[in-house]
Every structure is written in structure tokens, then in C-alpha cells.
Amino acid sequence: NAGVTQTPKFQVLKTGQSMTLQCAQDMNHEYMSWYRQDPGMGLRLIHYSVGAGITDQGEVPNGYNVSRSTTEDFPLRLLSAAPSQTSVYFCASSLPDRLEAFFGQGTRLTVV
Amino acid sequence: GNSVTQMEGPVTLSEEAFLTINCTYTATGYPSLFWYVQYPGEGLQLLLKATKADDKGSNKGFEATYRKETTSFHLEKGSVQVSDSAVYFCALRPGGGSEKLVFGKGTKLTVNP
Numbered sequence: 403n404a405g406v407t408q409t410p411k412f413q414v415l416k417t418g419q420s421m422t423l424q425c426a427q428d429m430n431h432e433y434m435s436w437y438r439q440d441p442g443m444g445l446r447l448i449h450y451s452v453g454a455g456i457t458d459q460g461e462v463p464n465g466y467n468v469s470r471s472t473t474e475d476f477p478l479r480l481l482s483a484a485p486s487q488t489s490v491y492f493c494a495s496s497l498p499d500r501l502e503a504f505f506g507q508g509t510r511l512t513v514v
Numbered sequence: 515g516n517s518v519t520q521m522e523g524p525v526t527l528s529e530e531a532f533l534t535i536n537c538t539y540t541a542t543g544y545p546s547l548f549w550y551v552q553y554p555g556e557g558l559q560l561l562l563k564a565t566k567a568d569d570k571g572s573n574k575g576f577e578a579t580y581r582k583e584t585t586s587f588h589l590e591k592g593s594v595q596v597s598d599s600a601v602y603f604c605a606l607r608p609g610g611g612s613e614k615l616v617f618g619k620g621t622k623l624t625v626n627p
Contacts, residue, residue, distance in 0.1 A: 433613040444620050460614070492557055
């Protein structure tokens with residue numbers, strides 16, 4: 403099984419550019435989420451989805467959009483990148499009440 | 515609200531030393547508790563978990579016990595190896611059916627030969 407796949411692994415953007423971080427899982431997990439990891443901050447929840455067509459905001463949603471048209475995919479969109487969005491982004495998925503979340507390998511984003 | 519506090523790093527140990535990484539939490543309801551590990555250049559992997567008071571989670575020689583009275587979930591290993599070098603995250607999942615994870619800030623462990 404591929405598990406949770408994130409693309410790209412690395413990305414450099416200029417301030418004001420837009421882009422989409424891709425996340426796909428092949429485990430038929432209903433719950434998917436996006437986190438950002440910053441030094442000394444741990445992981446903070448950006449957005450999450452409990453199933454196709456349902457999304458909600460996490461702790462730090464500003465500047466990011468998400469959609470969930472299929473069970474497998476949960477893309478994260480940056481509409482107008484800012485230097486404050488320089489971070490490592492992780493996508494995760496899980497089944498309800500199964501306790502273990504599976505993480506992708508991360509996307510390292512630099513906004514200059 | 516829900517929060518996790520874990521000891522600041524970095525932690526540097528010699529091989530075969532004893533490891534403790536402290537973790538305390540604040541939560542409403544009855545959370546599940548986790549330790550995740552992140553090896554260099556990789557995503558997070560579940561190391562161990564506990565779902566109720568006095569449960570002990572264990573895996574790969576690591577252990578942690580869910581202590582409700584002290585709201586703690588400290589990670590321990592009796593004899594660390596160089597391959598244990600990683601960042602360790604304590605996390606909680608609030609009770610009531612929430613799937614969200616709340617993470618501590620992480621503790622970087624380096625084990626020297």
C-alpha cells in the first residue's frame with residue numbers, strides 16, 4: 403500500500419503566488435487533515451475533513467482553502483502565498499475510532 | 515481547552531542510556547494519548563498509544579503509562595540506540611468522538627555511539 407502520498411516534496415514560491423499541495427490516500431480513510439510544522443511549535447491543524455464533501459477549519463486556517471470531492475484526495479490551496487506560510491506541511495488520514503493517524507512524508511514549502 | 519506540554523529539547527544521550535521524555539496534558543473529557551516519532555526526512559509514525567487511565571502503551575522497547583491523577587504520559591526506554599535518534603511528539607485526541615490530534619512541540623533526541 404502506498405499509504406498517504408504528498409506532492410510535491412519541496413516547493414519554492416514567490417510572495418503572492420498560488421499553489422496546491424496534493425494529498426492522496428489509498429486506505430479508504432474517511433478522516434483527513436492538514437497540519438503545518440514549524441520549529442518550536444509542534445504540529446498545528448489547518449483544516450480537516452470527516453468525509454467527502456465535508457470540511458472544517460482547524461487551529462490555523464487563514465490563508466488556506468481545502469475541498470474534498472473524493473474520499474481519496476484532500477488538496478490544500480494557498481491562494482496568495484506569504485512568507486509566514488513557509489513551513490513543512492503534513493497530510494494525515496485515519497478511520498473513525500481507529501486511533502492511529504497515518505502521515506505523508508511532508509511538503510517543505512518556502513515562500514520568498 | 516486541550517493542550518499538550520512536553521519537555522524542551524534537544525536531548526542528547528549515549529547509547530544504552532535510560533530515556534525519559536516528560537509529557538503532561540490538559541483535556542476536557544477522556545482523551546486518548548499518543549507518542550508519535552519522526553525520523554529525519556520522514557513523516558510522523560505512531561509509536562504507542564493508550565486510551566484510558568492506567569493503560570500502558572509499549573512498542574520497540576518504549577513505554578508510556580496514562581496517569582490520570584497527574585495528567586501525564588511520560589515516554590521511557592531503558593536502553594536507547596543510535597537508531598532511536600528522532601523527534602518525539604506527545605499528542606492527545608479529545609474524547610467525544612473527535613478525530614483531531616493536539617500535539618506537543620516535540621523533543622529532539624540524539625543518541626551518540
